[in-house]
Amino acid sequence: MEKRGSRRARVERERRATVRSASAAEDNGRGFAFWARRAMLWGGGLALLGALFLGLAVAFAARSLPTFQQLKATQNAQTIVVRARDGSEIAELGPNYGEWISYSRIPRVMKDAMVAVEDRRFYMHPGVDPLGLARAVYVAVSGDERISATSTITQQLARNVFLNSNRSLDRKLREGVLALALEVKFTKEEILELYLNKVYFGGGAYGIDSAARTFFSHPATRLSVGEAAIIAGMVKAPSNYSPTADIDAAVGRAEVVLSLMREQGYLSAAAASVDPSTVRLKAQKAQTSARYFTDWALPQLELLLPETTEPIEVWTTIDPGMQRAATTAIARHSPRGAQGALVSLDRDGAVLALVGGTDYVKTNYNRATNALRQPGSAWKLFVYLAALEAGYKPNDRVVDTPVTIDGWSPRNSSGGHAGAIDLRTAFAYSINTVAAQLGNEVGFGTVASMAKRFGITTPISTNPSMVLGSNEVRLIDMTRAFAAVSNRGASVEPYGILKVTSTQGEVLYSHERANSIQLVPDYVAAGITDLLQTAVNTGTGRAAQIGRPVAGKTGTTSSNKDGYFVGFSSGITTGVWMGRDDNRVIPGLQGGTAPARAFSAYMRYAVAKRPVEQFDTELKLPDWQLEPDAEAMQGDPQDYYFIDEDGNLVERPSPGAGPGDAGGLEGADGGRDQPPFPVEGEQPTVTRGSRAPEPEQAASDDFLDEATGGDPPPR
Incomplete structure (x- = not known):
C-alpha cells in the first residue's frame, strides 16, 4: 500500500x-x-x-531647385586665361564645356554606355538605388573593401552641381535628398541630359562634347562605339583613365564598358567586340615649360583675390622670349639623365623666366621652387658677406693653409694650398679652407643669420661644414639672395602676377611693389660684387661670361651630385641648378661647367636689348673702418641695422632705449674688431652695423687738454 x-x-x-x-x-x-x-x-x-x-x-x-534652363546655364568651375607681360596667351586653365547637346542629339551608344557602367538600374530607381544603398551600408559596417558602393547617376549629378566631394555622412544624406528631389522635378531624360553635359572627363573637359573634341577632334554627335566606351570609362577616375595620361589604362577600362554593355543587352556580341585601341586620338599639343611658372604663381590667387568662380585673366611677369631661351638653355646643357632648373628675376623681383625641369609632360615636379638641394660653394656668398660686414676688405690678406675646426678638416678641390693670398682670390677660386676660417672667425651662427636675412627660408644647420653649402635650399631663394646683392644690398621679393582682370577688363588686383629693406650697407654690397665679378672674370665662373660685366658664383657638391651657378648682369639675376632627382653622381658635373654655360646661353639673349651696366665696386668705407681710434670704430648710428636671433631685421631702437630693446641682436662671434672696452650687463652683441654703449670718459677734459697740449677732440 x-x-x-x-x-x-x-x-x-x-x-x-x-x-x-x-x-x-x-x-x-x-x-x-x-x-x-x-x-x-x-x-x-x-x-x-x-x-x-x-x-x-x-x-x-x-x-x-533651379529650373532645367537655369541648370543648363550654370558652370561649376573657373576659367583662367594666363597671359605673359606682353599680353600673349601662355595657358588657358579650367573647364571647357563645349556645345550643349540635347538628349535627342546624344548618340544612343553614348547614353547606353554611361548607364551600363555608372548606373545599370538608372531607369528603375527613384534617384537612390536601394540595392546600392544596402551595399553601401554593408561596406560601412563590415569594412569589406572588395565591395564598392557607387552613387547613382542622379546622385552624381546632385553632387557635381550642388555639393562638394567630401566623404561625410552629412554630405551623403544631403546628396540622397537632392537626388530624390531631382527625380521628382525632372524626367529621366532631362537628368541624363544634364549629367552627360556636365560630368568631368579630365583634361579640363566638362561634358561629352568637350571630351569628344578634346580627345577625338570632333563633336559628340559623331561618337563611335569605341569612342563612347572610352569616354564613359573616364568618369570613374579621369586622371587615371584619360587616354592622354595612360592610353593602356583607357583602353582597358573601355573594354570593361563594352563588356557591361553586352551583358546588359545594349550591344550585340559582334558590336561589343570592337577594339578600342584602334580609336584615333587627337594629337596633343606639347605642354610648354611655362606651366612650371603657372603651377607656382596661380595658387597665390587664393591670397590675392576674394573667392570667386567668375572667369578671369591673369597678367604675369613672364617674358615669352626669355622663357623660350631659358627652356632651350636647360634642355641643351643639362647632362644626359640629369634634370635642370632656372629662375630669372628682374631688378624689382619680377620673374622673367622659370623652368622647373627638362620636360613638363614627363615630370611636372618644379625643381626651381620646390626641390631642396645643396648649393655647394654658391653658399659662400653668405660667408663672405658676413666677413665683409665684420670688417674685411677684398684686398685683405688671408692664408690658404690646412685647418681643423671641431674635428672637421676641409679640403680644397685642387688638393693643395696657395699660402698667403688676398680675399678676392680666395673667393674667385672658391678656396674651401679660407671659407672655413672666415666662418669660424665671424661665427657660423652669423653666417646662418646672414642667409636668413637674404631670403633663405629653409632650416640652416650651424655645423662648421655649413660654410661649404651643406644646407639644402631652394633655387628661387638663392636667386633672390643674389638679386639683393645686385640691388646694392636692398631686399628683393620675387613675384609673378602683375594684375588680374575680369573678362570685361575690370581690374580685380594690381601688384604693388613691396617696400625694400637695406640688408647690408652699400660698402658691403660693393665689396661682395667685387668678389663675384672676379669669380667670373678670372675664377671658377669663367664659362658664364657673356661679353659684358657679369658677377656670379659657382657651386659644386661632393661627388658631383649638384651643379650651381647664380649670377647677375644688367639688372637681371639668374640661378641655374642641375642634378639628378635620385641624387646619383653625375661625372664631370661642376657649377663652372654645364650650369655656367646654360647661364651664359640664356643671359646673352636676356640682356641683349638692355644697356651695358658697370658694377659699383668702389668701397666707400665708413669712418669706423678708416679712423684708427676706438671712438670712431663705433660708427654712425644712422648706418646701423639690427637683427634678431633668427636673422630678421628689426627696427632701430629709439634714443634712450634700455638694454635688450634692440630685439636680441646677434653679432659676429669672434669678429676682428670687437670693442676695446668691457661691456657690462645684458647688452647687445656688437657687430658691423650695430652700436655699443658709449664708454665713460676715463680722464677729465682739463687733464686731456694739458696732456696733449690742445683742445680735446669733440665727443
Missing part, C-alpha cells in the same frame, strides 16, 4: 509540474507577442515619421 501511495503522489507532482510549465510557456508566448507587437508599432511609427520627414525634405528641396 505504501509503495502504491508513493507512486500516486509522484505522478501527481509530475502532472502539476507539467501544467505549470505549459502555463509558463503560454505566459512567455503572450509576453513575447506583446513586446513584438509593441516593437512593430513603435518601429512602424518611427518609419512613418521618418518617411514623413523625408517626404517633406524632398518636397522642399524640389521646390528650391
Whole structure:
C-alpha cells in the first residue's frame, strides 16, 4: 500500500509540474507577442515619421531647385586665361564645356554606355538605388573593401552641381535628398541630359562634347562605339583613365564598358567586340615649360583675390622670349639623365623666366621652387658677406693653409694650398679652407643669420661644414639672395602676377611693389660684387661670361651630385641648378661647367636689348673702418641695422632705449674688431652695423687738454 501511495503522489507532482510549465510557456508566448507587437508599432511609427520627414525634405528641396534652363546655364568651375607681360596667351586653365547637346542629339551608344557602367538600374530607381544603398551600408559596417558602393547617376549629378566631394555622412544624406528631389522635378531624360553635359572627363573637359573634341577632334554627335566606351570609362577616375595620361589604362577600362554593355543587352556580341585601341586620338599639343611658372604663381590667387568662380585673366611677369631661351638653355646643357632648373628675376623681383625641369609632360615636379638641394660653394656668398660686414676688405690678406675646426678638416678641390693670398682670390677660386676660417672667425651662427636675412627660408644647420653649402635650399631663394646683392644690398621679393582682370577688363588686383629693406650697407654690397665679378672674370665662373660685366658664383657638391651657378648682369639675376632627382653622381658635373654655360646661353639673349651696366665696386668705407681710434670704430648710428636671433631685421631702437630693446641682436662671434672696452650687463652683441654703449670718459677734459697740449677732440 505504501509503495502504491508513493507512486500516486509522484505522478501527481509530475502532472502539476507539467501544467505549470505549459502555463509558463503560454505566459512567455503572450509576453513575447506583446513586446513584438509593441516593437512593430513603435518601429512602424518611427518609419512613418521618418518617411514623413523625408517626404517633406524632398518636397522642399524640389521646390528650391533651379529650373532645367537655369541648370543648363550654370558652370561649376573657373576659367583662367594666363597671359605673359606682353599680353600673349601662355595657358588657358579650367573647364571647357563645349556645345550643349540635347538628349535627342546624344548618340544612343553614348547614353547606353554611361548607364551600363555608372548606373545599370538608372531607369528603375527613384534617384537612390536601394540595392546600392544596402551595399553601401554593408561596406560601412563590415569594412569589406572588395565591395564598392557607387552613387547613382542622379546622385552624381546632385553632387557635381550642388555639393562638394567630401566623404561625410552629412554630405551623403544631403546628396540622397537632392537626388530624390531631382527625380521628382525632372524626367529621366532631362537628368541624363544634364549629367552627360556636365560630368568631368579630365583634361579640363566638362561634358561629352568637350571630351569628344578634346580627345577625338570632333563633336559628340559623331561618337563611335569605341569612342563612347572610352569616354564613359573616364568618369570613374579621369586622371587615371584619360587616354592622354595612360592610353593602356583607357583602353582597358573601355573594354570593361563594352563588356557591361553586352551583358546588359545594349550591344550585340559582334558590336561589343570592337577594339578600342584602334580609336584615333587627337594629337596633343606639347605642354610648354611655362606651366612650371603657372603651377607656382596661380595658387597665390587664393591670397590675392576674394573667392570667386567668375572667369578671369591673369597678367604675369613672364617674358615669352626669355622663357623660350631659358627652356632651350636647360634642355641643351643639362647632362644626359640629369634634370635642370632656372629662375630669372628682374631688378624689382619680377620673374622673367622659370623652368622647373627638362620636360613638363614627363615630370611636372618644379625643381626651381620646390626641390631642396645643396648649393655647394654658391653658399659662400653668405660667408663672405658676413666677413665683409665684420670688417674685411677684398684686398685683405688671408692664408690658404690646412685647418681643423671641431674635428672637421676641409679640403680644397685642387688638393693643395696657395699660402698667403688676398680675399678676392680666395673667393674667385672658391678656396674651401679660407671659407672655413672666415666662418669660424665671424661665427657660423652669423653666417646662418646672414642667409636668413637674404631670403633663405629653409632650416640652416650651424655645423662648421655649413660654410661649404651643406644646407639644402631652394633655387628661387638663392636667386633672390643674389638679386639683393645686385640691388646694392636692398631686399628683393620675387613675384609673378602683375594684375588680374575680369573678362570685361575690370581690374580685380594690381601688384604693388613691396617696400625694400637695406640688408647690408652699400660698402658691403660693393665689396661682395667685387668678389663675384672676379669669380667670373678670372675664377671658377669663367664659362658664364657673356661679353659684358657679369658677377656670379659657382657651386659644386661632393661627388658631383649638384651643379650651381647664380649670377647677375644688367639688372637681371639668374640661378641655374642641375642634378639628378635620385641624387646619383653625375661625372664631370661642376657649377663652372654645364650650369655656367646654360647661364651664359640664356643671359646673352636676356640682356641683349638692355644697356651695358658697370658694377659699383668702389668701397666707400665708413669712418669706423678708416679712423684708427676706438671712438670712431663705433660708427654712425644712422648706418646701423639690427637683427634678431633668427636673422630678421628689426627696427632701430629709439634714443634712450634700455638694454635688450634692440630685439636680441646677434653679432659676429669672434669678429676682428670687437670693442676695446668691457661691456657690462645684458647688452647687445656688437657687430658691423650695430652700436655699443658709449664708454665713460676715463680722464677729465682739463687733464686731456694739458696732456696733449690742445683742445680735446669733440665727443
